[in-house]
Amino acid sequence: MDRQMIIGMHFGNGYGSQPGAWRMPGVDPTGYTSFDNQVRYAQAAERGKFQFLFVPDFPALKGDIETEAPQITIDPMMTLAAVARGTERIGMVATGSTTFNEPYNLARQFKALDLMSHGRAGWNAVPTSDPAIAANYGRDVPRRAEKYQRLHESIQIVQALWGSWEQDAWVHDASSGRFADPAKIRPINLRGQYVGSSGPLPLPPSEQGQPVIFQAGGGDQGMEVAGRYASGVIGAVYTIEDARAQRTALRNAAERAGRDPDEIKFFPGLMTTIAPDRRAGLDRRIAVSGHTFPQRVGYLGQMLGLRLDANWLDEPLSQALLATARPWPQDPRSAHALKIAREGWSLRDVLAHGVIDYHPVIAGPADEAADHMQAWFEAGAADGFWISPDVYEDGIDTFVDGVVPILQERGLFHRDYAGTTLRDHLDAPSQYGLDPRIAD
Amino acid sequence: MDRQMIIGMHFGNGYGSQPGAWRMPGVDPTGYTSFDNQVRYAQAAERGKFQFLFVPDFPALKGDIETEAPQITIDPMMTLAAVARGTERIGMVATGSTTFNEPYNLARQFKALDLMSHGRAGWNAVPTSDPAIAANYGRDVPRRAEKYQRLHESIQIVQALWGSWEQDAWVHDASSGRFADPAKIRPINLRGQYVGSSGPLPLPPSEQGQPVIFQAGGGDQGMEVAGRYASGVIGAVYTIEDARAQRTALRNAAERAGRDPDEIKFFPGLMTTIAPDRRAGLDRRIAVSGHTFPQRVGYLGQMLGLRLDANWLDEPLSQALLATARPWPQDPRSAHALKIAREGWSLRDVLAHGVIDYHPVIAGPADEAADHMQAWFEAGAADGFWISPDVYEDGIDTFVDGVVPILQERGLFHRDYAGTTLRDHLDAPSQYGLDPRIAD
Numbered sequence: 093m094d095r096q097m098i099i100g101m102h103f104g105n106g107y108g109s110q111p112g113a114w115r116m117p118g119v120d121p122t123g124y125t126s127f128d129n130q131v132r133y134a135q136a137a138e139r140g141k142f143q144f145l146f147v148p149d150f151p152a153l154k155g156d157i158e159t160e161a162p163q164i165t166i167d168p169m170m171t172l173a174a175v176a177r178g179t180e181r182i183g184m185v186a187t188g189s190t191t192f193n194e195p196y197n198l199a200r201q202f203k204a205l206d207l208m209s210h211g212r213a214g215w216n217a218v219p220t221s222d223p224a225i226a227a228n229y230g231r232d233v234p235r236r237a238e239k240y241q242r243l244h245e246s247i248q249i250v251q252a253l254w255g256s257w258e259q260d261a262w263v264h265d266a267s268s269g270r271f272a273d274p275a276k277i278r279p280i281n282l283r284g285q286y287v288g289s290s291g292p293l294p295l296p297p298s299e300q301g302q303p304v305i306f307q308a309g310g311g312d313q314g315m316e317v318a319g320r321y322a323s324g325v326i327g328a329v330y331t332i333e334d335a336r337a338q339r340t341a342l343r344n345a346a347e348r349a350g351r352d353p354d355e356i357k358f359f360p361g362l363m364t365t366i367a368p369d370r371r372a373g374l375d376r377r378i379a380v381s382g383h384t385f386p387q388r389v390g391y392l393g394q395m396l397g398l399r400l401d402a403n404w405l406d407e408p409l410s411q412a413l414l415a416t417a418r419p420w421p422q423d424p425r426s427a428h429a430l431k432i433a434r435e436g437w438s439l440r441d442v443l444a445h446g447v448i449d450y451h452p453v454i455a456g457p458a459d460e461a462a463d464h465m466q467a468w469f470e471a472g473a474a475d476g477f478w479i480s481p482d483v484y485e486d487g488i489d490t491f492v493d494g495v496v497p498i499l500q501e502r503g504l505f506h507r508d509y510a511g512t513t514l515r516d517h518l519d520a521p522s523q524y525g526l527d528p529r530i531a532d
Numbered sequence: 533m534d535r536q537m538i539i540g541m542h543f544g545n546g547y548g549s550q551p552g553a554w555r556m557p558g559v560d561p562t563g564y565t566s567f568d569n570q571v572r573y574a575q576a577a578e579r580g581k582f583q584f585l586f587v588p589d590f591p592a593l594k595g596d597i598e599t600e601a602p603q604i605t606i607d608p609m610m611t612l613a614a615v616a617r618g619t620e621r622i623g624m625v626a627t628g629s630t631t632f633n634e635p636y637n638l639a640r641q642f643k644a645l646d647l648m649s650h651g652r653a654g655w656n657a658v659p660t661s662d663p664a665i666a667a668n669y670g671r672d673v674p675r676r677a678e679k680y681q682r683l684h685e686s687i688q689i690v691q692a693l694w695g696s697w698e699q700d701a702w703v704h705d706a707s708s709g710r711f712a713d714p715a716k717i718r719p720i721n722l723r724g725q726y727v728g729s730s731g732p733l734p735l736p737p738s739e740q741g742q743p744v745i746f747q748a749g750g751g752d753q754g755m756e757v758a759g760r761y762a763s764g765v766i767g768a769v770y771t772i773e774d775a776r777a778q779r780t781a782l783r784n785a786a787e788r789a790g791r792d793p794d795e796i797k798f799f800p801g802l803m804t805t806i807a808p809d810r811r812a813g814l815d816r817r818i819a820v821s822g823h824t825f826p827q828r829v830g831y832l833g834q835m836l837g838l839r840l841d842a843n844w845l846d847e848p849l850s851q852a853l854l855a856t857a858r859p860w861p862q863d864p865r866s867a868h869a870l871k872i873a874r875e876g877w878s879l880r881d882v883l884a885h886g887v888i889d890y891h892p893v894i895a896g897p898a899d900e901a902a903d904h905m906q907a908w909f910e911a912g913a914a915d916g917f918w919i920s921p922d923v924y925e926d927g928i929d930t931f932v933d934g935v936v937p938i939l940q941e942r943g944l945f946h947r948d949y950a951g952t953t954l955r956d957h958l959d960a961p962s963q964y965g966l967d968p969r970i971a972d
Binding site for chain 2: 112114115116119121122124125127131151152153157158159160161162166167169170171173174176177178192193194196197200201203204205207208224227228229230262264265266267269270271272273274277283287288289290291292294295296383
């Protein structure tokens with residue numbers, strides 16, 4: 093069989109990726125604290141054979157809390173513990189910052205999640221750069237070099253702890269009374285510049301050995317971390333060209349670290365509003381997030397090189413005005429925004445297309461999403477995608493019932509899980525403890 | 533109705549409190565990593581109307597791993613997340629050290645557990661003193677004064693974070709589009725000598741407002757912490773006199789902190805092997821832990837002031853020898869050990885009575901356990917108990933089916949949960965944020 097794409101789902105605040113999702117009809121407005129809902133949404137993604145859930149993190153209050161729910165789950169590990177208990181096959185990747193967490197605590201909780209889910213856990217290992225987060229830990233943001241050095245040290249310590257109980261150390265033979273082989277449980281005694289641990293971590297291997305590493309960083313240092321350790325990289329990239337360039341750079345980084353480039357998978361984001369047709373898709377996005385459009389008109393103007401007024405939301409831009417527009421080179425989304433504006437949509441509809449969202453947006457029929465994914469996948473711009481449904485309550489199901497069957501018919505997506513672990517789902521090579529190829 | 537006792541259950545490694553529990557007939561020897569088993573055991577305790585589970589912690593490898601399972605769950609919070617999803621009423625208290633954890637992380641995960649369990653979470657806030665644990669965090673054990681100062685600071689910061697989202701701040705009114713009232717979500721800006729946080733913690737109140745504080749420390753400093761903040765204190769005490777003295781001291785400490793002494797509940801431990809009669813109870817303890825007895829004979833001798841030989845296990849001590857015995861004053865269990873020895877039991881049976889276990893031991897019929905609990909409770913030595921069943925697989929059920937009905941018939945224990953939250957179960961006063969009576 094040919095290469096097939098891998099699909100993950102953004103798993104955030106219990107409502108969906110759109111700021112107004114929490115107040116849509118049919119949505120439980122108290123979903124922010126509902127683990128029942130989160131489990132149900134994970135089950136919906138599992139029905140669609142998604143390979144993983146991806147849980148971002150931001151341990152501080154962000155955004156306009158007066159009108160918008162926080163974009164982040166109340167706690168990534170507790171949420172995934174609930175999901176692990178309520179699902180069977182889907183992988184689950186949580187973000188865990190190494191800047192304000194101890195490696196021993198990270199190693200322990202992610203391994204516990206891995207055991208609890210029977211080998212479906214992944215760790216998105218990232219540094220933290222936001223002063224609001226640092227302040228919640230009574231600190232300042234460390235210098236970039238320090239953050240990345242600590243990230244390297246933390247990943248190595250965590251992986252060494254995961255491997256500190258050898259794969260066959262746990263004997264649990266009731267007849268002989270032998271619980272474990274102490275000769276196969278050893279300290280790691282790693283001490284870096286910023287963090288250290290003696291170990292061992294008294295946890296046996298999971299069904300996939302140990303959790304899979306993800307990365308979501310940027311810049312040269314993030315690329316180097318991904319190249320060394322990551323099996324999956326979560327991207328925020330707007331054009332197929334940028335995605336292909338990033339994927340190539342990641343594959344090169346993996347090769348530089350002595351790995352097979354196929355071991356690292358790149359997942360650009362895609363935000364979906366699946367609807368019977370484009371008009372219905374735009375109307376749904378207007379219903380869920382249209383209240384934010386007036387304050388976005390100014391930035392849209394900057395992207396198009398035009399002075400725009402929030403009072404013009406209901407009208408298309410005039411041909412005369414469009415003739416003077418020039419895409420703003422600083423924002424890679426500008427050319428696409430101008431293309432949409434030139435199609436004659438009202439300013440409100442232009443914004444409803446998601447031209448200034450963090451990821452490409454599909455607002456329309458399922459085959460548009462499938463076409464987008466196929467084009468990126470076949471162009472070598474992606475190994476798969478992480479999908480951000482607009483509103484979880486029905487937006488996961490519309491993707492699962494609409495887009496997934498098309499991808500399956502085209503041979504681009506599996507019809508069922510072949511394996512049981514996240515490592516299986518990602519076709520990531522087995523690893524236990526530190527990767528011996530990665531010398532520090 | 534008169535005062536009734538509160539019962540918690542020790543919730544450890546998934547096998548039971550006895551070192552050999554993992555290899556008993558009918559026990560799943562892989563239970564160390566089985567969340568299914570843990571949930572089933574929690575459900576068994578809930579069937580018995582236990583008010584809470586108590587999860588100790590020790591983030592390092594301890595004990596003889598070759599023959600004994602680690603005594604600690606693989607991760608307290610992940611275990612209780614699973615239990616929260618699988619139970620309805622029982623409270624759940626986890627140990628979380630303030631020495632190597634950040635207050636923000638503690639505040640977030642315990643509040644998440646509290647939301648997830650609909651108000652059933654408690655935090656056993658303790659410092660860490662063990663060099664093996666410190667080494668897992670790449671550090672040395674801090675000085676005692678520093679540990680306790682950091683404990684005070686951490687509890688206050690955590691409670692302030694819990695209160696940083698006022699009780700009615702979360703509006704979630706879909707019709708008006710108002711998610712929260714930002715005027716009621718405020719930073720805490722607390723900075724101590726060792727830890728600090730700006731907050732707010734973006735989490736609304738749980739059904740009990742915020743988690744309940746437990747303490748398990750010792751010494752004057754532990755007593756002071758308990759007196760200020762704790763609703764429950766977990767004790768390790770062997771005699772009724774010591775228990776009464778400790779309970780009185782705790783109540784005095786609460787009064788000194790400006791609280792009503794009834795706000796603090798003291799729970800001595802009790803280890804149970806419930807069996808049809810004493811002989812069956814002793815045989816069960818010999819089966820589960822008899823392999824450890826040979827190496828305990830020496831210490832038993834020290835307690836009795838006698839030179840004992842491991843070859844004498846099958847015989848009772850001679851009257852001549854017993855006449856020379858003197859209880860060792862350094863160990864409060866010595867008098868009880870001598871009393872049992874004088875009853876004429878073999879050395880093996882003396883040890884099977886649990887005379888050198890960490891808590892009083894009942895090995896015998898249910899009414900012996902009920903009598904013990906009643907005596908301590910009525911003597912003002914306890915507000916309740918935390919029970920450590922020998923082997924969870926059947927040892928919880930024998931307690932629930934044997935001891936609980938006796939206590940209920942005697943009017944000493946509730947017949948069902950009256951409330952829904954841990955705060956209800958403990959009759960702890962409502963609290964949200966810092967206790968205004970506790971000035972630092």
